[in-house]
Amino acid sequence: MKLRSFQVDAFSEGIFTGNPAVVVILEEELADDTLMKIARESFVPETAFILAQGDNFSLRWFTPDIEMDLCGHATLASAHILFSELGYERDEIIFNTLSGELIVKREGELYSMDFPLREGERATLPIEIYDSLSIKPVEVYKARDYMLVYNTRADIEHIEIDRPVFDEINMNPGGVIITAPGVDCDFVSRYFTPQATILEDPVTGSAHCTLAPYWSKKLCKTSLYAKQISSRGGTIYCTVTPDRVFIKGSAVTYSVSQLNI
Numbered sequence: 001m002k003l004r005s006f007q008v009d010a011f012s013e014g015i016f017t018g019n020p021a022v023v024v025i026l027e028e029e030l031a032d033d034t035l036m037k038i039a040r041e042s043f044v045p046e047t048a049f050i051l052a053q054g055d056n057f058s059l060r061w062f063t064p065d066i067e068m069d070l071c072g073h074a075t076l077a078s079a080h081i082l083f084s085e086l087g088y089e090r091d092e093i094i095f096n097t098l099s100g101e102l103i104v105k106r107e108g109e110l111y112s113m114d115f116p117l118r119e120g121e122r123a124t125l126p127i128e129i130y131d132s133l134s135i136k137p138v139e140v141y142k143a144r145d146y147m148l149v150y151n152t153r154a155d156i157e158h159i160e161i162d163r164p165v166f167d168e169i170n171m172n173p174g175g176v177i178i179t180a181p182g183v184d185c186d187f188v189s190r191y192f193t194p195q196a197t198i199l200e201d202p203v204t205g206s207a208h209c210t211l212a213p214y215w216s217k218k219l220c221k222t223s224l225y226a227k228q229i230s231s232r233g234g235t236i237y238c239t240v241t242p243d244r245v246f247i248k249g250s251a252v253t254y255s256v257s258q259l260n261i
Contacts, residue, residue: 003259008077011203011234011249019203020044021077026051046074059095064197070099072205079104080251118143118209132166143210150180186224203234212238
């Protein structure tokens with residue numbers, strides 16, 4: 001079996017920045033074990049699998065370790081491939097996913113994703129996470145992920161994580177967001193996953209389902225400009241409504257290949 005495969009840098013304005021995702025176009029359903037092996041072979045933060053389903057598309061996301069319930073950058077990458085590489089002509093794409101229907105529209109050079117709002121609730125941080133942090137947060141919230149709030153961008157830039165301690169907790173499929181007010185944007189963030197093969201996710205669209213409503217209330221605005229300040233870096237635009245978050249970003253195709261399964 002030969003499968004078309006694309007590698008995309010998402011939430012990026014050029015290659016070697018943003019978050020890499022592999023997008024695989026399926027002709028039929030494959031066993032979960034096969035999908036997992038492909039994701040491990042791809043060895044990027046997320047591998048997305050697209051299968052046409054009538055007018056919609058099935059979309060699944062796999063890290064090198066597990067299947068995810070929601071992934072922003074690989075959704076953006078998948079829409080980019082359908083629109084820009086495979087000639088999809090409609091105004092919007094509807095993906096059927098573990099998080100329900102996700103709609104992606106092309107808006108100029110950006111892609112707009114209609115995602116669920118996941119507002120965090122005040123929480124107590126597990127001791128494994130707390131002890132692993134070189135800088136302690138001033139606030140803690142929990143949705144799917146823990147969101148740790150800090151005072152300054154410098155805290156986010158300079159934090160160090162004691163990985164052996166951090167990895168004592170299993171959060172599948174969640175992770176840990178750290179965030180603070182921005183200097184040249186509304187807010188900044190980074191994202192880490194305990195026990196994951198890839199510790200830091202370069203740009204995490206799904207984290208903004210929790211980040212955006214928090215900063216929307218904090219800054220008294222519904223349109224937000226955010227940066228994820230990993231070593232690769234990425235730019236995210238968010239619009240918050242009462243129950244949805246519209247997440248926008250750009251993407252670029254890095255490579256086109258064929259998988260021989």
